Amino acid sequence: MSDISQKVEQIIREHNLHLCLECGKCSASCPRMLSGKQYSPRLLAQKIIASPEDEGYIESAVWECLTCGLCEERCPSGVRFVDFILRLRSLLAAVKGLKGYRAHDGAVHSWMRIMTAPGLKQNRLEWLTPDLRTTQEGPVAFFVGCAPYFDVFFSGIGVQTLAFARDGLRLMNRLGVDPVVLAEERCCGHDLLWTGDSANFAELSRLNYQAFRQAGVKEIVTACPECFQVWERFVPEVVEGFDLKVTLLLDFVERGMKTSGLRFSPLKTRVTYQDPCRLARMADRVEGPRRLMGMIEGLTLKEMDNSGRSALCCGNSSFINCDAYSKRIQLERLDEARRTKAELLLTACPKCHIHLACALRDPHTLGQPGIELRPLPSLLAERLPAGPEGDPGDNAR
Amino acid sequence: MTPVSILGIACNWSPYACYHAAGRAELALPANFRLMRVMCMGRINQALILKAFEHGADGVILLECVDADCRYGPGPEVGHTNVDRVRRLLRFLGIGQERLVERAFAADGRDELVHAVWDFTRAIEDMGPNPAKPGSAREAS
Numbered sequence: 099m100s101d102i103s104q105k106v107e108q109i110i111r112e113h114n115l116h117l118c119l120e121c122g123k124c125s126a127s128c129p130r131m132l133s134g135k136q137y138s139p140r141l142l143a144q145k146i147i148a149s150p151e152d153e154g155y156i157e158s159a160v161w162e163c164l165t166c167g168l169c170e171e172r173c174p175s176g177v178r179f180v181d182f183i184l185r186l187r188s189l190l191a192a193v194k195g196l197k198g199y200r201a202h203d204g205a206v207h208s209w210m211r212i213m214t215a216p217g218l219k220q221n222r223l224e225w226l227t228p229d230l231r232t233t234q235e236g237p238v239a240f241f242v243g244c245a246p247y248f249d250v251f252f253s254g255i256g257v258q259t260l261a262f263a264r265d266g267l268r269l270m271n272r273l274g275v276d277p278v279v280l281a282e283e284r285c286c287g288h289d290l291l292w293t294g295d296s297a298n299f300a301e302l303s304r305l306n307y308q309a310f311r312q313a314g315v316k317e318i319v320t321a322c323p324e325c326f327q328v329w330e331r332f333v334p335e336v337v338e339g340f341d342l343k344v345t346l347l348l349d350f351v352e353r354g355m356k357t358s359g360l361r362f363s364p365l366k367t368r369v370t371y372q373d374p375c376r377l378a379r380m381a382d383r384v385e386g387p388r389r390l391m392g393m394i395e396g397l398t399l400k401e402m403d404n405s406g407r408s409a410l411c412c413g414n415s416s417f418i419n420c421d422a423y424s425k426r427i428q429l430e431r432l433d434e435a436r437r438t439k440a441e442l443l444l445t446a447c448p449k450c451h452i453h454l455a456c457a458l459r460d461p462h463t464l465g466q467p468g469i470e471l472r473p474l475p476s477l478l479a480e481r482l483p484a485g486p487e488g489d490p491g492d493n494a495r
Numbered sequence: 496m497t498p499v500s501i502l503g504i505a506c507n508w509s510p511y512a513c514y515h516a517a518g519r520a521e522l523a524l525p526a527n528f529r530l531m532r533v534m535c536m537g538r539i540n541q542a543l544i545l546k547a548f549e550h551g552a553d554g555v556i557l558l559e560c561v562d563a564d565c566r567y568g569p570g571p572e573v574g575h576t577n578v579d580r581v582r583r584l585l586r587f588l589g590i591g592q593e594r595l596v597e598r599a600f601a602a603d604g605r606d607e608l609v610h611a612v613w614d615f616t617r618a619i620e621d622m623g624p625n626p627a628k629p630g631s632a633r634e635a636s
Contacts, residue, residue: 203542208549212588215627219589250583251541254576 102193103150109189110147113182117175118143124169124179129411130162133426137162139169139179146186160186161198161419165292166411167379180380184292191294198293201420202251206289209247213284214301222246223281225260229484230267232279235313239278240267241320241329244285245448257455258473259448265479266321266347272482273354277319282309288324291332292416300336303328307337321347321475323376323383323447330381346377348386348446351478355393362481364395370402370440371474372431372454373409374447387446387474394481400438402431410434412450413457428457435469444474499553499619503530503612504539508566510558510600513608522609525616535567536560536574536597544581548590551628554619557597558608564601590627594619 110116124139125131131138142159145152163183170179190196200207212218225246226232232240245259252259270277284306287299310318320326326346334340354360369391377383384406391399404410413428414420432454435443445451454471457463505511511532517524533539536559547555557578562571575597582592598611 203540205540205542205545208542208545209584209588211629212545212549212590212627215629217626217628219626220587221589222587224587246587247584250580250587253580 109185113178123172127168127172129427133423135423164411165415166375187294188296198418201417206417210285231276236278237316239315239318241318243322243325257452261473261476262321265475268479278313286325286328288328289416303333303336317343319345323374327376362394366396368398368440369442370438372445372450402434412453443469443471446474501528501554502547502552503556505558507534509560509602512602513605516605517609535570537570541581553625554594556615559599561599
């Protein structure tokens with residue numbers, strides 16, 4: 099690693115790795131390590147500082163991290179481990195062509211890179227149902243993300259990531275906004291960025307920014323926590339003069355419910371909630387989703403053993419290194435959910451939805467009590483029915 | 496006419512026997528046609544086909560055995576399911592599902608295979624290049 103050692107040293111310094119006390123709290127909380135995988139964030143930090151010649155270990159371990167951020171949450175020294183992983187992956191991918199083992203043979207990353215083609219003309223809006231109102235130009239846009247693609251690719255396990263998009267739009271419509279939805283929208287690039295492909299990520303960011311600016315958009319609302327993280331934090335790093343406001347759908351809905359005076363219809367049910375890492379730990383959105391669920395009269399939220407900023411990962415991120423250990427994390431998470439005796443397992447993230455939907459079909463769970471997996475926006479949209487007072491948009495027609 | 500690149504993915508058994516026989520008989524195939532051999536269409540997953548388009552293929556023709564001839568049981572079923580899904584993804588991407596076709600051959604289908612490859616190549620030449628051509632060279636992956 100000698101030719102890149104200066105860059106590695108810079109990454110070590112910028113992410114406070116020298117402050118590591120080797121207390122081991124990171125490894126003791128790492129879901130991947132606890133699932134039995136021979137991987138330790140503490141050891142990776144130690145090796146890259148003290149034994150950089152052990153390239154074999156470092157270059158393998160850097161891809162094992164789920165980037166879920168629980169280690170960083172526990173670290174008493176302020177080591178920025180997740181960003182450290184991100185930057186080290188980008189460096190090793192750029193200089194050495196490393197990329198980790200890609201789940202699904204890299205198909206997901208393939209279509210994301212195909213979307214960087216300048217002449218791309220997608221047919222990606224066929225999922226829009228007639229009751230959903232969208233425009234081609236305007237100040238507010240809804241960013242859909244890869245949901246149309248995921249629902250086809252993962253149709254074998256019956257995922258419904260488009261429910262996040264349809265019900266997200268439904269909620270916006272009912273709160274009086276008909277947002278721009280673009281056929282030219284491309285993937286936000288989250289999975290390319292987090293697997294080290296920063297060049298194609300930057301290309302997607304530029305193309306998306308241009309497309310939304312051309313449509314007169316000033317604010318982007320998205321239901322997906324990963325798209326939200328990318329638009330809010332990483333696109334401004336690669337697009338000069340970035341000037342769009344980025345809003346999480348759940349924040350938009352909470353604000354809209356307060357200003358419109360609308361109310362969710364009651365529902366007597368017992369639910370539990372999977373906090374997405376990109377919301378709870380990385381965007382401090384722990385209370386927001388809970389306040390929204392609390393607005394539904396009759397709904398009881400039973401927290402899992404690990405929730406909020408301590409929530410357990412859904413098992414995988416960015417579709418790399420999915421393996422038996424990922425599955426073990428997911429099964430553990432489903433056990434936690436079942437122990438709450440909830441009827442519904444809600445999540446705010448399409449990726450958590452995909453991974454938990456996969457785990458729910460695992461033969462190991464046969465014979466265990468079922469729990470229904472549902473997108474949080476779907477439950478909210480269902481409890482906010484259209485009607486004369488419930489839908490200002492329809493009134494206006 | 497714009498030059499296009501065509502990838503054929505052939506099952507090792509009947510279609511490859513046809514391809515081999517065509518070679519021995521010195522039957523001409525299009526110069527822009529490349530062949531990749533796999534053991535069974537059941538080996539073809541969504542990633543392999545998407546990767547061909549990601550790297551700039553203009554058309555992909557899957558040369559398969561007749562379903563009943565498959566040596567591996569669920570091969571055709573797995574293959575058809577994957578192809579169906581990728582065709583829908585190609586439609587979303589604006590590449591177009593007509594750029595991916597499946598053709599099945601018996602072991603003695605030498606002439607049929609040669610015709611199928613020529614027909615597909617001409618159809619893709621009429622359509623022109625894949626509209627989602629990469630802007631720059633792709634990493635080998």
